[in-house]
Amino acid sequence: MLTQIDHIGVAVRDLDKAITFYRDVLGLQFLEKEEVASQKVRVAKFDLNGVHIEFLEPTSKDSPIAKFIEKKGEGIHHIAYRTDDVADEIESLKRKNVKLINEHPVEGSGNTKIAFVHPKSSMVLTELVQKGE
Numbered sequence: 001m002l003t004q005i006d007h008i009g010v011a012v013r014d015l016d017k018a019i020t021f022y023r024d025v026l027g028l029q030f031l032e033k034e035e036v037a038s039q040k041v042r043v044a045k046f047d048l049n050g051v052h053i054e055f056l057e058p059t060s061k062d063s064p065i066a067k068f069i070e071k072k073g074e075g076i077h078h079i080a081y082r083t084d085d086v087a088d089e090i091e092s093l094k095r096k097n098v099k100l101i102n103e104h105p106v107e108g109s110g111n112t113k114i115a116f117v118h119p120k121s122s123m124v125l126t127e128l129v130q131k132g133e
């Protein structure tokens with residue numbers, strides 16, 4: 001069962017420009033900046049009442065985020081929903097013939113288990129997130 005929106009991922013060309021706008025102009029709470037080498041991105045995380053907004057800047061031309069920006073421009077890249085059991089969610093979606101990117105849970109950042117649903121099924125790239133204990 002999905003319980004809430006965990007975070008929204010936004011693809012940007014310039015992370016510092018995004019931080020300046022969302023922290024200083026909109027006044028969102030800035031949490032941290034981190035580099036995720038496996039995805040070739042730098043990430044800036046903000047919090048609004050438990051929902052995170054994550055800005056993703058590519059660190060290389062062959063990053064999936066670089067390819068996304070090239071095709072579609074800057075903007076919403078994915079929406080992540082919180083679940084208490086990502087493996088169970090995957091099985092349930094498979095039974096409904098949903099196209100998945102991850103057929104099994106993979107390790108996400110910050111001790112989470114995640115899986116992506118293919119945008120062919122969900123229109124926008126969709127991530128399922130289970131928090132670690």
Ligand code: ZN
Binds near residue numbers: 007080127
């Ligand atoms: Zn995400």
